[in-house]
Amino acid sequence: MRLRDSEEASRAAVQGAGSAEQAKIPQADPMVVAPAVAIEVRECQMLSLDAVAELVEAYRNGDTEQALTRKYEVRRNTVDRHLERAGVAKRPTAKMTPAKVEQATELYGQGLSTNQIGISGSTVWKALKWAGVRMRPPRGVTVECERRGWSRG
Template sequence: MLEAYRAGTTMAVLAERYGVRRQTIGELLHREGVPKRRSKRMKPAEIDQAVELYESGLSLKKVGERLQRDHNMIWRQLKKRGVVMRSPNDRPGPRLLDGIQQ
């Protein structure tokens, strides 16, 4: 896991992969003396992609995984863009996006 983080995998993605909280990953990095990276801001094109993925029916979690970003960051950026957020129970079924079923 430490090597994956050093190679660029985010703490959010690692937390999902290993089934732990993001804070747990942070604590492990600290304990092992691995410096944490600052989260990069999302570029407008990346936010556009997040909006498209979310509006196609993907959950925030899936959008975050796809973009290797924390789902909370995705949520904040979508809200700033004025995207109407769904209840987790209101998600439409998967649609085809770029010819690939989600």
């Protein structure tokens, strides 16, 4: 039975019987998931109390949230929730202050990549882009652009 058929039958039964309790409403067939699809579905994983205690202790000892998400195979917001419930003060995230942006601009101009400058390559890249710095193409792209006769500009 299709879901639409089930809904129509339910409505008709309720209208004829007067109430949903008096009507014999057909139940929809349970959904069967093919094994190939089931592999892609992420199961909800609950951490044991011991694992949560280890996670909290590891964070207090300097592990990053990202490292903990990989270690315990959970999402970052799960790590956040466990840390919040344990009353752990989260470490501040690295910010690109104007002084850091100026220093990063100088280092980038000397030829360093955004990953070599520090903090996080994407954080540095975004800050430099916002500061109006003309960004170099990623490694290997320049050769391909020249080969095809493309110019960036």
